[in-house]
Amino acid sequence: xxxILVFIAVLTFVPQVIFASPKDIILATTTSTQDSGLLxxxxxxxxxxxxxxxxxxxxxxxxxxxxxxRGEVDVLLVHSPKDxxxxxxxxxxxxxxxxxxxxxxxxxPKDDPAKIKGKALLSALKFIISYxxxxxxxxxxxxxxxxxxxxxxxxxxxxxKGVYIETGQGMGETLxxxxxxxxxxxxxxxxxxxxxETLDLVIMAEGNKELxxxxxxxxxxxxxxxxxxxxxxxAFSDFIVSPEVQEIIRNFGKEKFGQxxxxxxxx
Amino acid sequence: xxxSHLVSLRDIKFxxxxxxxLNIERLDIEEGQILGIVGPNGAGKTTLLKLMGLLExxxxxxxxxxxxxxxxxxxxxxxxxxxSFVFQEPLLYNxxxxxxxxxxxxxxxxxxxxxxxKVNEWLDRFNIKNLAHRRPTELSGGQAQRxxxxxxxxxxxxxxxxxxxxxxxxxPTKEALITDLKGLICNRCTAVFVTxxxxxxxxxxxxxxxxxxxxVMQHDDxxxxxxxxxxxxxxxxxxxxxx
Amino acid sequence: MDLxxxxxxxxxxxxxxxxxxxxxxxxxxxxVSGSAILISLLIGIPIGTLLGLxxxxxxxxxxxxxxxxxxxxxxxxGLAVTLFLWRSGPLGWMNLLYTSTGMVIAQVxxxxxxxxxxxxxxxxxxxxxxxxxxxxxGANKWQLFIILICDARLPILxxxxxxxxxxxxxxxxxxxxxxxxxxxxxVLTTAIVTETRMGHFNMAIxxxxxxxxxxxxxxxxxxxxxxKR
Numbered sequence: 001x002x003x004i005l006v007f008i009a010v011l012t013f014v015p016q017v018i019f020a021s022p023k024d025i026i027l028a029t030t031t032s033t034q035d036s037g038l039l040x041x042x043x044x045x046x047x048x049x050x051x052x053x054x055x056x057x058x059x060x061x062x063x064x065x066x067x068x069x070r071g072e073v074d075v076l077l078v079h080s081p082k083d084x085x086x087x088x089x090x091x092x093x094x095x096x097x098x099x100x101x102x103x104x105x106x107x108x109p110k111d112d113p114a115k116i117k118g119k120a121l122l123s124a125l126k127f128i129i130s131y132x133x134x135x136x137x138x139x140x141x142x143x144x145x146x147x148x149x150x151x152x153x154x155x156x157x158x159x160x161k162g163v164y165i166e167t168g169q170g171m172g173e174t175l176x177x178x179x180x181x182x183x184x185x186x187x188x189x190x191x192x193x194x195x196x197e198t199l200d201l202v203i204m205a206e207g208n209k210e211l212x213x214x215x216x217x218x219x220x221x222x223x224x225x226x227x228x229x230x231x232x233x234x235a236f237s238d239f240i241v242s243p244e245v246q247e248i249i250r251n252f253g254k255e256k257f258g259q260x261x262x263x264x265x266x267x
Numbered sequence: 268x269x270x271s272h273l274v275s276l277r278d279i280k281f282x283x284x285x286x287x288x289l290n291i292e293r294l295d296i297e298e299g300q301i302l303g304i305v306g307p308n309g310a311g312k313t314t315l316l317k318l319m320g321l322l323e324x325x326x327x328x329x330x331x332x333x334x335x336x337x338x339x340x341x342x343x344x345x346x347x348x349x350x351s352f353v354f355q356e357p358l359l360y361n362x363x364x365x366x367x368x369x370x371x372x373x374x375x376x377x378x379x380x381x382x383x384x385k386v387n388e389w390l391d392r393f394n395i396k397n398l399a400h401r402r403p404t405e406l407s408g409g410q411a412q413r414x415x416x417x418x419x420x421x422x423x424x425x426x427x428x429x430x431x432x433x434x435x436x437x438x439p440t441k442e443a444l445i446t447d448l449k450g451l452i453c454n455r456c457t458a459v460f461v462t463x464x465x466x467x468x469x470x471x472x473x474x475x476x477x478x479x480x481x482x483v484m485q486h487d488d489x490x491x492x493x494x495x496x497x498x499x500x501x502x503x504x505x506x507x508x509x510x
Numbered sequence: 511m512d513l514x515x516x517x518x519x520x521x522x523x524x525x526x527x528x529x530x531x532x533x534x535x536x537x538x539x540x541x542v543s544g545s546a547i548l549i550s551l552l553i554g555i556p557i558g559t560l561l562g563l564x565x566x567x568x569x570x571x572x573x574x575x576x577x578x579x580x581x582x583x584x585x586x587x588g589l590a591v592t593l594f595l596w597r598s599g600p601l602g603w604m605n606l607l608y609t610s611t612g613m614v615i616a617q618v619x620x621x622x623x624x625x626x627x628x629x630x631x632x633x634x635x636x637x638x639x640x641x642x643x644x645x646x647x648g649a650n651k652w653q654l655f656i657i658l659i660c661d662a663r664l665p666i667l668x669x670x671x672x673x674x675x676x677x678x679x680x681x682x683x684x685x686x687x688x689x690x691x692x693x694x695x696x697v698l699t700t701a702i703v704t705e706t707r708m709g710h711f712n713m714a715i716x717x718x719x720x721x722x723x724x725x726x727x728x729x730x731x732x733x734x735x736x737x738k739r
Binding site for chain 1: 596597598602607608689690691692694706707708709711
Binding site: 317320322344347348350351352354356358360361370371374375418419422 | 637639640642643645646647648649650653657660661663664
């Protein structure tokens with residue numbers, strides 16, 4: 001009886017250790033990209049076309065770049081231009097290419113306690129501060145989080161500690177918390193659209209060029225990290241900027257949300 | 268050390284954690300005897316029994332069982348399988364009475380049919396056949412001890428060791444059990460029996476060993492010990508009024 | 511309220527139609543946690559029994575460590591295992607990060623202290639003379655183990671159920687070590703997180719129901735064995 005059990009246990013182990021495929025590539029991306037559902041469409045197409053299997057891990061931009069800096073992942077799809085450039089300049093990443101963009105929006109409760117609807121972006125943020133309205137922040141070093149901190153820098157002030165709530169979580173959870181606490185938050189349009197039906201939040205401010213949210217694909221430098229699957233990373237990078245895929249990106253979301261979630265950027 | 272005795276102990280020294288110890292120069296037990304080990308509390312009786320049963324190791328000394336040396340790393344298991352031990356409490360397993368009695372035979376790998384016949388035979392001898400499917404929690408003290416004894420004896424040991432097996436039973440139960448047991452042991456095996464009760468010793472044993480402070484005070488036929496206790500303390504223990 | 515009802519409806523729907531993805535997620539949960547608890551009991555019960563029966567200086571410290579291990583947060587275990595399995599880590603060459611095997615390893619680490627610690631207590635709870643009695647009946651080392659474990663089966667099965675419960679329901683370790691990758695390492699608990707995050711509440715509740723039902727069925731079987739006369 002015991003031998004059967006041991007046999008089963010071994011069976012669970014052996015396949016992974018022996019067959020851990022050299023064709024697996026690890027893609028680090030952000031939770032907002034993952035949650036939009038775009039990758040669920042693109043990855044199967046890539047896997048069919050190529051010999052590679054993609055393991056997507058969705059973490060905050062901060063963690064994605066940290067993993068990249070250690071060579072733990074093969075390719076990154078992130079949206080934090082300043083950090084991305086630092087990453088490439090330090091020689092840890094190569095071949096950074098623009099993939100797509102969408103935009104951020106400020107959302108808030110329907111009855112708009114700070115009366116910011118229709119106001120210009122920086123003005124709206126100032127009103128949020130002066131009305132002491134609750135503001136929910138990602139607080140997790142993600143691309144969205146960095147953009148938000150960047151905006152407060154431009155305003156020159158920040159909401160008070162008591163009303164400024166940092167969730168440390170992904171966009172979905174953060175929106176839900178904003179919904180429950182009837183506060184304002186900065187979100188990417190994609191996640192907002194995906195969750196709109198379950199939220200009582202509406203868009204308060206949009207369209208400002210400050211809210212531009214570009215995504216890039218970066219390969220981790222194989223010269224610095226020999227364990228990186230550079231051919232797979234290159235294949236994925238080439239794939240996602242190819243015209244066919246860019247077209248898929250352009251059309252993604254139109255059916256479900258009536259508008260595109262992302263706008264292709266590759267040249 | 269040559270020997271025709273069933274059990275031989277020589278120069279046994281056993282040291283307890285508290286510091287004091289058992290010190291036995293020489294002890295021989297012949298086949299067929301029913302030896303009683305008596306003595307006050309803390310004399311070392313249980314330890315001596317465990318040493319004989321190979322459940323404890325002496326610090327020094329030699330133990331010979333039916334001509335075989337039992338000291339070194341040699342196969343104690345084989346020797347142990349010819350000894351049975353019964354403790355004060357029945358120590359039954361969480362299974363039915365039948366399975367408890369059968370366990371020693373199962374351990375030795377006997378065939379199912381043989382186990383069945385032996386178990387039933389001994390359940391019968393102890394008059395507990397009707398309890399075969401009961402569980403230990405459903406038994407009285409006397410019944411449980413009968414199960415423990417049946418479990419020990421159905422293994423047909425050469426040496427049968429008992430550590431105050433009746434001490435927790437009331438007098439009528441005790442007496443009935445002793446009578447049954449004596450009949451079953453005679454001519455079947457050699458028994459060594461630790462007891463605090465001098466009446467039990469008288470009823471049951473044909474030889475007595477008086478142990479005090481880890482040393483053998485007297486070792487002789489039962490009647491001889493009662494007639495001629497070797498010291499005042501032995502006499503006191505045996506309840507003999509005049510020396 | 512309508513969400514909960516919606517959840518039940520969705521769960522039924524998934525079961526009736528044998529939704530492929532939900533099925534594979536459920537199977538993976540069972541495989542990962544099942545393997546983990548199997549390995550834990552094969553290692554933990556013998557070690558626990560050995561510890562329960564032996565006496566040596568420092569025994570109390572070792573048992574304390576094991577008991578402390580029972581309360582280590584799964585996410586901390588997940589982090590520790592990840593550090594080892596990273597490419598740059600000592601065991602990176604095994605390529606076990608973001609795999610089911612890695613998840614099994616983490617879950618073994620989580621459940622092993624529980625199974626071992628409770629086994630120690632279970633064996634120590636037996637009558638101290640029972641070990642001697644068993645030896646006197648002629649048992650060799652293996653037979654001794656099996657007989658004592660069998661006698662302590664009530665608490666030992668409780669240990670297995672506690673261990674299984676701790677891993678089938680944890681999220682932190684499998685999330686970190688497995689990465690919650692669709693089609694590869696997504697299990698019930700991490701799927702519930704993902705579905706909730708994406709706003710698919712009905713689906714999330716349905717998965718919760720599936721998890722609870724499975725947990726109940728397995729515990730039903732184990733309890734039946736435990737309480738067998």
